[in-house]
Structure formats: C-alpha cells, structure tokens
Amino acid sequence: MTATATIPVPSPVQHPVESRRLLHGVFAVLGVVMAVWGARMPAVQASSQLGPGRLALVLLAAAAGMVIGLQLGGHIAQRHGPARLLALPAAVFGLSLALLGTCRTLTTLAAAALLFGLAHGVLDVGANTAAVNVERAYQRSIMSSLHSSYSVGALAGAALAAATAWAPYPVLFATVGLLTASAAAASLPLIRAARHLDGPLEGNPSPPGPQAPRAPLRAVWLLGALAAACLLGEGAAADWSAVHLHTLHATEATAAAAYAVYSAAMATGRLIGDRLNARFGPITVVRTGATLAAAGLGTCLVIGSAPVALIGWASLGLGLSTAVPSLISAAGRGGPRAVGRVAATGYLGLLAGPAVIGAIASISTVPAALTLPVALAALVALLAHRALESR
Known part of the structure; x- marks a missing residue:
C-alpha cells in the first residue's frame, strides 16, 4: 500500500495578496475623498459666505485634527496593530464629509472639519503602518504601488467633482461620504481575515508592535x-x-x-x-x-x-x-x-x-x-x- 503524499495548501488568508488589495482600496478612498473636498471648497466658501480668513480657520481645524489623528493613530497601532484603524476611521471619514455638506456656519464647519481631519489622520497611519507590515510579508517593495492608488483616487475624485460641478455640493459630499462608509462596513470581514495587516505570519520577521525597537x-x-x-x-x-x-x-x-x-x-x-x-x-x-x-x-x-x-x-x-x-x-x-x-x-x-x-x-x-x-x-x-x- 503506497502512501499518498499530501502537500498542504495554505488558506487564502495566509497570503498577503488579500491584505494588499484591501490597502489599495483604502489608499484610493483617501485620494477620492480628499480630492472631492478640495475641488468643491470654493462652493463651500461661497455657500457659507466665508472670507479668506474664515476659510483659513476651517482649514486650520482640519489640519489640527489631522495632526492629532496621526499621533493618536500611531499610539493605537503601536499597542493593538493597524488593522483596527481601517474600517471605523474610514467610515467616520466618509460620514464627516457628508456632515461638511450640511454645515453653513463657521462654528459647525470648523467642528466638522476637525472631525474630518482627525479621521483622516488615524486612517492615514493605519493604512501606512499596515502597508509596512504587508510589504515586510512580501519581502519586496510594494509601498510605491500602494501610494499610486492614492494618486489615482485623487485624479478620479477631481474628475468626479468636475463632472458634477452643476450639482449642489452637499449632494456630492453625501453620496461620496455614504458610499465610503458603506464600503468600510462591507470590508470588516475582509479586514478580519487579512491577517498580514497586523504583521507577517510564521516564518517572517516580527511586525512592528509593542515589542518593536524604538527608532532613534x-x-x-x-x-x-x-x-x-x-x-x-x-x-x-x-x-x-x-x-x-x-x-x-x-x-x-x-x-x-x-x-x-x-x-x-x-x-x-x-x-x-x-x-x-x-x-x-x-x-x-x-x-x-x-x-x-x-x-x-x-x-x-x-x-x-x-x-x-x-x-x-x-x-x-x-x-x-x-x-x-x-x-x-x-x-x-x-x-x-x-x-x-x-x-x-x-x-x-x-x-x-x-x-x-x-x-x-x-x-x-x-x-x-x-x-x-x-x-x-x-x-x-x-x-x-x-x-x-x-x-
């Protein structure tokens, strides 16, 4: 009786390709949402009757939120891994864009912009830290192609904003924002399965985490x-x-x-x-x-x-x-x-x-x-x- 040799076939979740595909989507979403917001900013300014100084305050609120989000995201990713920084921040990012479309005063715009920037910062750190982990699993450079998805997304977002310039910007913000939040919710099972987002599996170097050496x-x-x-x-x-x-x-x-x-x-x-x-x-x-x-x-x-x-x-x-x-x-x-x-x-x-x-x-x-x-x-x-x- 001859023994049949079996070659173990790894489960798809053990391959970093699924993690890479997810990250392409995350980077593309970042590009689309930021381009839509930037391209229709003159309409926001006109609708809310903001002068250059008041518009600068709104942009400053978004920038402050982003800096806080980047620091907060780094802390969370260091302790718990970046995978949990993808779906929820992406959903908040999209919903805050929709919220920006409903604001008409300086105070409400600044508050929504602060939330928008905060979600952007957390999502940015989550995406980039997960990309570092997936790149380590691939054991070759993939970061540039992931960032290309941001550039392609930004071009698509700018084209979408230009093509819908005839429509009220709140409609565009709500549509893109709700689609972003829906995509984030739909991605949750995929994020849980794509284990390389939090670092390589067995046989590869350990991912960044609480045990990672502190950089000079x-x-x-x-x-x-x-x-x-x-x-x-x-x-x-x-x-x-x-x-x-x-x-x-x-x-x-x-x-x-x-x-x-x-x-x-x-x-x-x-x-x-x-x-x-x-x-x-x-x-x-x-x-x-x-x-x-x-x-x-x-x-x-x-x-x-x-x-x-x-x-x-x-x-x-x-x-x-x-x-x-x-x-x-x-x-x-x-x-x-x-x-x-x-x-x-x-x-x-x-x-x-x-x-x-x-x-x-x-x-x-x-x-x-x-x-x-x-x-x-x-x-x-x-x-x-x-x-x-x-x-």
Missing part, C-alpha cells in the same frame, strides 16, 4: 523633515502651479493643466516605483528622482516659457513620486509611532508650504518663491542616502 529620534526627525520637503513640493503644485503658468501668460486651460500634468506624472512614477526600487534600490531611486525634480522645475523657472513650465511640473511630480513611500517604509522599521511622527511632520510641509511660498512671492515674485521646492528637492537628493540606509 534623530533618524525619525530626518525622515520627517525629508517627507515635509517632498510634501511641500506637492502643496506648491496644488496651489501655485496654475498661478505660475498665469505669470507666463498661459491660457486658462493651459494653466489648469499644470496640476493635472503633475498629478499624472506622480501617479505614473508610483506605478513603476516598486520595480525601480527592486532593480536599483530605494536610495538610488529617491536620489535620482529628487535630482530630476530639482533640475526640471529649476530649469523651467529660469527659462520662463509655458510649455517648458508644464515639463517642469511634470518633472517635479515624477521625480518626487517614490520619495514619500520610501520614507514611510524606512520609518516602519521603528514601528507605528515612528510612522505617525514622520507622517505628521510631512503633512506640516504640505499644509504650511503653500503659505510660505505665498509670503515669499508677496515680497518678490512667484518664480523666485518657487525656488523653495527646488532647493528642498535638491536637499532630499543630498540626504537620501543618510535617511534611507539600513541601521
């Missing part, structure tokens, strides 16, 4: 500073690329295309970033990309031509596309709190950068002010090796 504070601050430098460039593209094209006497359509070109280039870079990291290593990819970003945008500022400016903004998006994902991956070696700190520091660059550029432009010129993201991209290229080397 200086290394975390360096990663955060470079993330802030990169995200300042993203804020510059969002708020100043069209203004820059206007100073070059470009048409309205050409000026509006500047941010779209930047976003498309960034999404493309993130889609191919993991393959580049696997072939050349993240240090080389980030350093080369940041050099491209600085050279491309710097050249267009010197030449002062609208067509060259479009190429310059595309170079900035493509060049910086893999930097933040690589910095988050590096922060993940220090555990969820390190991820939260790096993300919080990075978002300060995104939030404060456009205002700093505006202040410089007010005493000089827009092209002169835009040398700030050029200089910071060059700094990222210079310090990439020191920040990303394994310690």
Whole structure:
C-alpha cells in the first residue's frame, strides 16, 4: 500500500495578496475623498459666505485634527496593530464629509472639519503602518504601488467633482461620504481575515508592535523633515502651479493643466516605483528622482516659457513620486509611532508650504518663491542616502 503524499495548501488568508488589495482600496478612498473636498471648497466658501480668513480657520481645524489623528493613530497601532484603524476611521471619514455638506456656519464647519481631519489622520497611519507590515510579508517593495492608488483616487475624485460641478455640493459630499462608509462596513470581514495587516505570519520577521525597537529620534526627525520637503513640493503644485503658468501668460486651460500634468506624472512614477526600487534600490531611486525634480522645475523657472513650465511640473511630480513611500517604509522599521511622527511632520510641509511660498512671492515674485521646492528637492537628493540606509 503506497502512501499518498499530501502537500498542504495554505488558506487564502495566509497570503498577503488579500491584505494588499484591501490597502489599495483604502489608499484610493483617501485620494477620492480628499480630492472631492478640495475641488468643491470654493462652493463651500461661497455657500457659507466665508472670507479668506474664515476659510483659513476651517482649514486650520482640519489640519489640527489631522495632526492629532496621526499621533493618536500611531499610539493605537503601536499597542493593538493597524488593522483596527481601517474600517471605523474610514467610515467616520466618509460620514464627516457628508456632515461638511450640511454645515453653513463657521462654528459647525470648523467642528466638522476637525472631525474630518482627525479621521483622516488615524486612517492615514493605519493604512501606512499596515502597508509596512504587508510589504515586510512580501519581502519586496510594494509601498510605491500602494501610494499610486492614492494618486489615482485623487485624479478620479477631481474628475468626479468636475463632472458634477452643476450639482449642489452637499449632494456630492453625501453620496461620496455614504458610499465610503458603506464600503468600510462591507470590508470588516475582509479586514478580519487579512491577517498580514497586523504583521507577517510564521516564518517572517516580527511586525512592528509593542515589542518593536524604538527608532532613534534623530533618524525619525530626518525622515520627517525629508517627507515635509517632498510634501511641500506637492502643496506648491496644488496651489501655485496654475498661478505660475498665469505669470507666463498661459491660457486658462493651459494653466489648469499644470496640476493635472503633475498629478499624472506622480501617479505614473508610483506605478513603476516598486520595480525601480527592486532593480536599483530605494536610495538610488529617491536620489535620482529628487535630482530630476530639482533640475526640471529649476530649469523651467529660469527659462520662463509655458510649455517648458508644464515639463517642469511634470518633472517635479515624477521625480518626487517614490520619495514619500520610501520614507514611510524606512520609518516602519521603528514601528507605528515612528510612522505617525514622520507622517505628521510631512503633512506640516504640505499644509504650511503653500503659505510660505505665498509670503515669499508677496515680497518678490512667484518664480523666485518657487525656488523653495527646488532647493528642498535638491536637499532630499543630498540626504537620501543618510535617511534611507539600513541601521
């Protein structure tokens, strides 16, 4: 009698692919919701009769909520794992967008924006910490492709907002918000089954958690500073690329295309970033990309031509596309709190950068002010090796 050899077939939940698919959805939701909110903000301002100063207070409330959420999310993920930071924060994120559509006073808008930012921050840390864990399970770079889902989601959200510009914004906010909350509720069984979100299974290195080594504070601050430098460039593209094209006497359509070109280039870079990291290593990819970003945008500022400016903004998006994902991956070696700190520091660059550029432009010129993201991209290229080397 011959024995039949049986090859054990692992259950699907033991494969990180399901966790990766879930995270693609989470990052895409983050992009869609943020783009819808940002694209219809002028309508919110007009409907609530907010001047620039009062609108700034609403945005400040959202920023404060985000910073609190990033710190809170890092603490919770460190103690309990990031999987529990996905469904509930995503549902609150969507419902708070719907709530923003119902607010008409400064007080209610600020309160809803604080909740919106808080949910965003917690969800951001949950998604990025879970991504670090899933990347460790894969034992190869996947962070860039996950972040590409955010870029694609943002493009889709912006397109949706543009296509429904004829409709009242509360209808759009309620629709996107309720769909987000429903998707979050439907994902709960999948999140419970996708065990790699909280770290690799047997045979792989232990995930970040309470037992994770504490990252050296200086290394975390360096990663955060470079993330802030990169995200300042993203804020510059969002708020100043069209203004820059206007100073070059470009048409309205050409000026509006500047941010779209930047976003498309960034999404493309993130889609191919993991393959580049696997072939050349993240240090080389980030350093080369940041050099491209600085050279491309710097050249267009010197030449002062609208067509060259479009190429310059595309170079900035493509060049910086893999930097933040690589910095988050590096922060993940220090555990969820390190991820939260790096993300919080990075978002300060995104939030404060456009205002700093505006202040410089007010005493000089827009092209002169835009040398700030050029200089910071060059700094990222210079310090990439020191920040990303394994310690």
